[in-house]
Amino acid sequence: MFGRLSNTRMPQTRARRAHAPDAASRPDRKAAILLAAEKLFAQYGYHAVSIRQIAAEAGVPPALVGYYWGAKHEMFHAIFAHWRSTIDERLSLLRAALDGPRPTVHDVVQAFAEPVLQLRASPEGEYYALLVARELMYRTPDTDRVLAEMFDPMAHAFIDALHQLRPEWPRARAAWAYQFAMGALLHHLVDYRVQRLSNGENTPNDAAAAPLLIDFITAGIQAALPTPASKETPP
Structure with missing residues (x-):
């Protein structure tokens, strides 16, 4: 060095x-x-x-x-490595959610998304959030090794949590749900067109949109992993 x-x-x-x-x-x-x-x-x-x-x-x-x-x-x-605390915070929130009396998919999604959305409050955090989004979307062998080391263990923890809440479905289906949730979160971080598409009524990365995004991801996961009362027999 x-x-x-x-x-x-x-x-x-x-x-x-x-x-x-x-x-x-x-x-x-x-x-x-x-x-x-x-x-x-x-x-x-x-x-x-x-x-x-x-x-x-x-x-x-x-x-x-x-x-x-x-x-x-x-x-x-x-x-x-400098931002490792954000991953630790997400895992800590996930453990707290699962240790609660009645953990829900919404609790898991909140632990998954909120710390990332809060990064946008500072310029430094915004750069990191954009970097993660860019490299996950346009990954290369050089960067993929770092991403796998840093993020794959956390991803497995969240997939396991979804499978724990919906054990009737295969874990592989929970992995799809996590993948779709990640797509929604990353797109929200990097796409600034909402201001133009809303005719100026919305601003990119508005903190007020965070609960809406969390509700949106929660509903998507619940549709992919419905509860036993409403789901069809797994294939």
Whole structure:
């Protein structure tokens, strides 16, 4: 991780600053680089962004990108590790819902969607939400490894929860329901046409739309996994 900087030809004063940044500025520069990468990856995609572009966006020499974060794929992984708390929050809410006296599909969907929708409250969170949506929709072998590591265990937990609530249906059907729910959530995050399509009455990512989206996803899952009183015999 640090070898790249030592092999870079640069004036001694710059090298000294890169290897031993001022204690007060180091966290700021390191965080600025990660935020710049997150923003550019979200806007243009992982493969379309170079280290030099990340450095320019962060306002630092390109060598500092490698110094703090290593290669580009390591930085991509670091972004998701930085936001690991969002995944942990979703799983914590899911456990709390399932431990309740009468867990419902709505409870599961709320745990699934609410923390993601709340990310849009800050610019940094918005970049991350857009990055996740982009990379899940346009996944490549390089990025898919990170997504599988970070998100597949959580996906399995939610699929298992749906299967627990609707055990009469095969787990594979619950996996379809999760896939459809993910599609609705991702589309809501990335599609800004609602303002145009509503003739200006709706604004993209309006927080007031969150309960409506959760109700919409809940109804879809309930239609795909109906309760025994209303469902047909599983195939």
